[in-house]
Amino acid sequence: xxxxxxxxxxxxxxxxxxxxxxxxxxxxxxxxxxxxxxxxxxxxxxxxxxxxxxxxxxxxxxxxxxxxxxxxxxxxxxxxxxxxxxxxxxxxxxxxxxxxxxxxxxxxxxxxxxxxxxxxxxxxxxxxxxxxxxxxxxxxxxxxxxxxxxxxxxxxxxxxxxxxxxxxxxxxxxxxxxxxxxxxxxxxxxxxxxxxxxxxxxxxxxxxxxxxx
Numbered sequence: 001x002x003x004x005x006x007x008x009x010x011x012x013x014x015x016x017x018x019x020x021x022x023x024x025x026x027x028x029x030x031x032x033x034x035x036x037x038x039x040x041x042x043x044x045x046x047x048x049x050x051x052x053x054x055x056x057x058x059x060x061x062x063x064x065x066x067x068x069x070x071x072x073x074x075x076x077x078x079x080x081x082x083x084x085x086x087x088x089x090x091x092x093x094x095x096x097x098x099x100x101x102x103x104x105x106x107x108x109x110x111x112x113x114x115x116x117x118x119x120x121x122x123x124x125x126x127x128x129x130x131x132x133x134x135x136x137x138x139x140x141x142x143x144x145x146x147x148x149x150x151x152x153x154x155x156x157x158x159x160x161x162x163x164x165x166x167x168x169x170x171x172x173x174x175x176x177x178x179x180x181x182x183x184x185x186x187x188x189x190x191x192x193x194x195x196x197x198x199x200x201x202x203x204x205x206x207x208x209x210x211x212x213x
C-alpha cells in the first residue's frame with residue numbers, strides 16, 4: 001500500500017519484502033538517490049523537476065523501501081519511525097542497527113539506548129584519550145553494513161533501477177518500488193533454484209550448476 005504524506009512515500013505493506021527475523025538479526029539501513037537521465041534545462045518537460053532519494057532497510061536478505069521523497073530531508077529524522085514499523089512487523093526492535101554516521105545524532109542515540117538497541121558507529125564528538133574501541137566488532141559491523149550498499153548496486157545493475165525514464169513523480173515512485181520488488185523476487189528465485197539443485201543432486205546428477213547473481 002502506497003501512502004503519500006508530505007510528499008513522502010511510505011510502504012506500509014510490501015508484499016515480497018516480509019521480514020521474519022529474530023531479535024538478534026542485524027538491521028541494515030542506507031540511503032541512495034537517482035540523477036535525472038534527461039539532458040536539457042534544470043526544469044520543464046524535458047527533465048525531472050526534482051530528483052528522488054530514498055531509504056532502504058535490509059534484514060535477513062529482504063530489502064524494504066522505507067522512505068521515498070522528492071524533497072530535501074534529513075535521513076536521521078526517519079530512524080525512529082522506521083524502527084517502530086520494524087517492531088510492528090516482527091514484534092520486537094532490532095538488537096543492532098547498522099547505519100551511516102548521519103543517523104548517529106543525540107536524539108537517535110538516546111532513543112536507541114532506551115530501547116536497548118545498539119546503533120553502530122563511532123561516538124559523537126572528539127574521541128576520548130582512554131577510549132578503547134573494539135576494532136574487531138567495528139570491522140564486522142562495517143562488513144555487514146556493506147550488504148545494503150550492495151543491494152543498491154544490484155538493483156541498479158540487474159533490476160533496471162538505473163534505467164528509469166519516466167517523468168512524473170507517481171510513475172517514478174512506482175518504478176523504484178517495482179525495482180525493489182524484483183530485487184526480492186530474485187532472492188525467492190535463488191532459493192527455489194537452490195532447492196532444485198539439491199533435488200537434482202539427490203537423484204544422482206553430478207554436473208556442476210552455477211547461479212549467476
